[in-house]
Amino acid sequence: MMSxxxxxxxxxxxxxxxxxxxxxxxxxxxxILVAAFMLAFIVMYRQKPGVRAKYTHGNTTLEILWxxxxxxxxxxxxxxxxxxxxxxxxxxxxxxxxxxxxxxxQFNWIIRYPGPDGKFGTAxxxxxxxxxxxxxxxxxxxxxxxxxxxxxxxxxxxxxxxxVVPGRTIPLWFTxxxxxxxxxxxxxxxGFGHSGMKGELVVHTSESFQDWLKKTWxxxxxxxxx
Amino acid sequence: xxxxxxxxxxHGHQEHHQVGFWSTYVFSLDHxxxxxxxxxxxLVMMVLGGVFALIFRxxxxxxxxxxxxxxxxxxxxNNMPTGIVTPNFYNMLVTMHATIMVFMVVxxxxxxxxxxxxxxxxxxxxxxxxxxxxxxxxxxxxxxGSVMMAGFFVEGGHAAAGWTAYAPLASVPKYTGVEWGQNxxxxxxxxLSLSSLMGSVNxxxxxxxxxTQGMGWFRMPLSVWSLFIxxxxxxxxxxxxxxxVALLFFDRVFGTTFFNPAQGGEPLLWQHLFWYFGHPEVYxxxxxxxxxxxxxxxxxxxxxxxxxxxxxxxxxAIAFLSWLVWGHHMFQSGMSPYLGSAFMMTTLVIAIPSAxxxxxxxxxxxxxxxxxxxxxxxxxxxxxxxVIGGLSGIFMASNVVDIYIHDTYFIVAHxxxxxxxxxxxxxxxxxxxxxxKMFNKHMDxxxxxxxxxxxxxxxxxxxxxxxxxxxxxxxxxxxxxxxYDFLKDMxxxxxxxxxxxxxxxxxxxxxxxxxxxxIFRWNARWFRALAQAVTAFVCGLVAYRAAVVASAGLMPAExxxxxxxxxxxxxxxxxxxxxxxxxxxxxxxxGRAAAQNPWDANTLEWVAPTPAPHGNxxxxxxxxxxxxxxxxxxGEAADWAPQTQPLSARAAAASH
Numbered sequence: 001m002m003s004x005x006x007x008x009x010x011x012x013x014x015x016x017x018x019x020x021x022x023x024x025x026x027x028x029x030x031x032i033l034v035a036a037f038m039l040a041f042i043v044m045y046r047q048k049p050g051v052r053a054k055y056t057h058g059n060t061t062l063e064i065l066w067x068x069x070x071x072x073x074x075x076x077x078x079x080x081x082x083x084x085x086x087x088x089x090x091x092x093x094x095x096x097x098x099x100x101x102x103x104x105x106q107f108n109w110i111i112r113y114p115g116p117d118g119k120f121g122t123a124x125x126x127x128x129x130x131x132x133x134x135x136x137x138x139x140x141x142x143x144x145x146x147x148x149x150x151x152x153x154x155x156x157x158x159x160x161x162x163x164v165v166p167g168r169t170i171p172l173w174f175t176x177x178x179x180x181x182x183x184x185x186x187x188x189x190x191g192f193g194h195s196g197m198k199g200e201l202v203v204h205t206s207e208s209f210q211d212w213l214k215k216t217w218x219x220x221x222x223x224x225x226x
Numbered sequence: 227x228x229x230x231x232x233x234x235x236x237h238g239h240q241e242h243h244q245v246g247f248w249s250t251y252v253f254s255l256d257h258x259x260x261x262x263x264x265x266x267x268x269l270v271m272m273v274l275g276g277v278f279a280l281i282f283r284x285x286x287x288x289x290x291x292x293x294x295x296x297x298x299x300x301x302x303x304n305n306m307p308t309g310i311v312t313p314n315f316y317n318m319l320v321t322m323h324a325t326i327m328v329f330m331v332v333x334x335x336x337x338x339x340x341x342x343x344x345x346x347x348x349x350x351x352x353x354x355x356x357x358x359x360x361x362x363x364x365x366x367x368x369x370x371g372s373v374m375m376a377g378f379f380v381e382g383g384h385a386a387a388g389w390t391a392y393a394p395l396a397s398v399p400k401y402t403g404v405e406w407g408q409n410x411x412x413x414x415x416x417x418l419s420l421s422s423l424m425g426s427v428n429x430x431x432x433x434x435x436x437x438t439q440g441m442g443w444f445r446m447p448l449s450v451w452s453l454f455i456x457x458x459x460x461x462x463x464x465x466x467x468x469x470x471v472a473l474l475f476f477d478r479v480f481g482t483t484f485f486n487p488a489q490g491g492e493p494l495l496w497q498h499l500f501w502y503f504g505h506p507e508v509y510x511x512x513x514x515x516x517x518x519x520x521x522x523x524x525x526x527x528x529x530x531x532x533x534x535x536x537x538x539x540x541x542x543a544i545a546f547l548s549w550l551v552w553g554h555h556m557f558q559s560g561m562s563p564y565l566g567s568a569f570m571m572t573t574l575v576i577a578i579p580s581a582x583x584x585x586x587x588x589x590x591x592x593x594x595x596x597x598x599x600x601x602x603x604x605x606x607x608x609x610x611x612x613v614i615g616g617l618s619g620i621f622m623a624s625n626v627v628d629i630y631i632h633d634t635y636f637i638v639a640h641x642x643x644x645x646x647x648x649x650x651x652x653x654x655x656x657x658x659x660x661x662x663k664m665f666n667k668h669m670d671x672x673x674x675x676x677x678x679x680x681x682x683x684x685x686x687x688x689x690x691x692x693x694x695x696x697x698x699x700x701x702x703x704x705x706x707x708x709x710y711d712f713l714k715d716m717x718x719x720x721x722x723x724x725x726x727x728x729x730x731x732x733x734x735x736x737x738x739x740x741x742x743x744x745i746f747r748w749n750a751r752w753f754r755a756l757a758q759a760v761t762a763f764v765c766g767l768v769a770y771r772a773a774v775v776a777s778a779g780l781m782p783a784e785x786x787x788x789x790x791x792x793x794x795x796x797x798x799x800x801x802x803x804x805x806x807x808x809x810x811x812x813x814x815x816x817g818r819a820a821a822q823n824p825w826d827a828n829t830l831e832w833v834a835p836t837p838a839p840h841g842n843x844x845x846x847x848x849x850x851x852x853x854x855x856x857x858x859x860x861g862e863a864a865d866w867a868p869q870t871q872p873l874s875a876r877a878a879a880a881s882h
Contacts, residue, residue: 016630019624031617034588035610035613041594042596047595054858055529055530057534058536059533063582070582085567144560150393150559152633156698161633163558165560166394170560185704189395192403195709196704
């Protein structure tokens with residue numbers, strides 16, 4: 001089943017995949033044990049002539065064991081999960097390498113860069129529909145906003161997802177580790193155009209990102225002076 | 227006390243011996259009739275909800291192709307022009323499939339039917355505490371259901387914002403284009419919540435006050451415990467739903483701004499309200515199934531339930547904890563991550579009582595003398611399928627893993643395993659088991675077994691691969707997976723799932739034939755032959771499709787060639803003949819008269835005569851002298867005895 005996981009492209013994804021695999025092994029072992037016992041019991045204890053069922057109402061020791069053991073396992077899982085969650089969610093970076101604002105609006109992602117001055121809402125901001133350009137191996141902080149309904153910004157390969165809620169700005173940060181082009185589907189039903197609402201995530205090498213910056217914020221060409 | 231009130235009801239009925247058609251079948255005050263009414267409501271709605279799923283599954287497997295059987299729809303239709311589903315219609319189908327299944331199928335059947343039927347009979351009462359309120363609760367459900375159906379006929383179509391109806395999508399008409407459909411959805415749920423509340427009040431009062439002499443709390447069957455606890459959950463949760471949908475209605479129709487951020491409202495408020503109701507709601511959906519499964523496992527293992535008190539306390543724990551976990555539906559909603567931590571912890575804690583129950587079910591089987599009747603097959607499936615559903619819940623309980631799998635098919639797989647694999651199999655098991663008591667007739671075993679195996683197989687075929695889709699990142703509620711490059715490789719899974727779903731739908735035909743044929747005793751040779759042929763045809767058809775897929779693959783480049791068709795045709799013929807032969811040999815009389823206690827079960831409903839009259843138990847109420855699960859008691863000749871029979875001193879001593 002886990003082989004269907006797309007190749008991970010983020011640092012955060014490493015954390016998420018680790019917990020995914022822990023869940024998988026934990027549940028797989030539990031399932032195999034339960035199913036094995038169940039199968040064994042229904043075969044061994046099927047009705048046979050002359051054999052009566054055992055008359056017992058239970059076993060307190062077993063009850064305690066099978067309460068405490070799952071509790072301990074789950075407690076460990078809670079601690080591991082909480083550890084990762086705190087790392088992933090509690091502290092938005094104060095000095096990300098890249099800041100972007102992404103607004104979900106039926107049915108597009110409107111991506112806004114602050115430009116060279118680093119401030120949103122100034123003249124050098126630039127907006128794109130559905131294309132997010134970022135450099136590899138750099139910390140990116142996205143400010144997620146919503147214009148109309150709740151959308152969900154989802155980067156499957158990066159394993160990251162966060163809802164976009166009108167009236168709030170929600171931070172989502174990550175460091176991507178592979179270059180390439182990836183899709184950014186919307187993952188929350190947002191109307192008749194929900195299906196197909198997707199952006200393109202373009203992860204550049206440092207050089208190619210610099211080129212993109214230069215090209216995008218190139219000073220306007222002088223009008224031809226002939 | 228209880229008997230005087232109840233006997234007043236009883237005498238009231240006796241005086242009006244000649245009650246007319248309307249009082250007997252329509253506005254009945256008898257809990258047993260009301261239970262049957264809820265059952266019909268739920269079963270009919272199941273067909274509608276199921277058909278919706280088949281249509282949108284078709285769209286997912288073969289996007290933008292005409293759905294088989296709908297080619298006649300004119301091409302100016304807003305919904306399915308020439309049989310092709312539109313995105314708007316798709317969203318509506320998905321919304322209404324869930325809404326109908328949750329509110330008009332599982333709740334009416336598990337809570338409305340089994341709650342009503344079983345509680346008075348199993349505790350030795352003559353009827354519910356409030357028979358008129360009971361009748362009203364059914365008719366309010368019908369009213370709510372009618373309002374829900376009306377939504378299909380208004381302009382703009384029915385609600386299309388998901389059964390979860392997140393604001394602002396659901397609270398502002400222009401975002402979906404749906405006008406009165408969503409409003410009627412809200413009104414309907416408000417009315418349905420009133421129906422639930424009436425039921426809850428009745429069940430709680432009846433269980434507390436009307437248990438017969440000797441029926442102490444810890445001598446009640448787990449079915450009753452589960453329904454009692456469910457009723458308490460309902461009492462506290464449904465008002466929250468009613469309030470939430472009222473606020474939604476006000477935002478939509480009266481211009482209030484509860485959920486509108488531009489005017490000081492908060493979209494997340496809807497989510498908190500909905501899920502504060504919604505999480506206890508899903509325990510409402512599963513707890514009665516757990517109670518029924520416990521009873522069936524005990525009866526058909528001929529053994530006391532293992533850990534009866536632990537089973538009771540774990541259900542109470544589940545109910546209590548269910549109020550503390552709702553935020554796990556909102557991990558990625560933008561709410562504070564600190565809240566996420568808290569809900570993650572409570573959610574993982576709630577897994578513990580469910581684990582305890584699972585181990586106790588296994589303990590019940592251990593050392594048993596197991597009979598593989600049709601109800602037992604369903605009860606056994608309940609256990610293993612619920613375990614799968616519960617285990618997939620572990621993944622999403624971790625808010626970290628949930629970052630990835632939220633709003634993917636992993637979630638869809640999870641809840642179908644618990645609601646269908648759990649609740650629905652419990653429903654099938656319960657219907658087969660209590661059918662003799664409800665209808666004074668037996669369902670046919672051979673048809674029942676075929677229905678079971680088909681359902682089990684196709685259920686897993688349809689829903690297990692959804693875990694894989696989720697792992698691959700496949701989102702929920704999308705109309706066309708082919709619009710995404712990263713999903714293209716998984717499309718064969720979508721085809722497989724749809725084939726499974728279609729098989730699952732067809733598999734319910736033997737159940738319908740069995741159910742109806744048994745109630746109405748359609749034993750004319752032509753009907754029996756028809757039932758056998760149709761069932762065999764269904765099996766043959768799926769075998770045919772399986773053969774085609776095996777030869778040509780799930781996504782063949784071109785339609786299957788003659789050779790494949792001939793081979794598949796031969797497979798069809800072989801399966802048809804085998805199943806037809808099996809049924810001809812094994813199928814008994816449908817609806818043959820029921821024995822008083824066909825399952826040799828201890829609980830009080832089998833002490834009442836079959837058919838149970840008004841007042842259930844004749845002039846004297848039963849007096850209970852033992853627990854509900856005293857099977858295979860050493861020193862007793864039979865491996866069962868009704869709860870009215872005292873335990874011998876020797877047996878009481880052996881009881882441990």
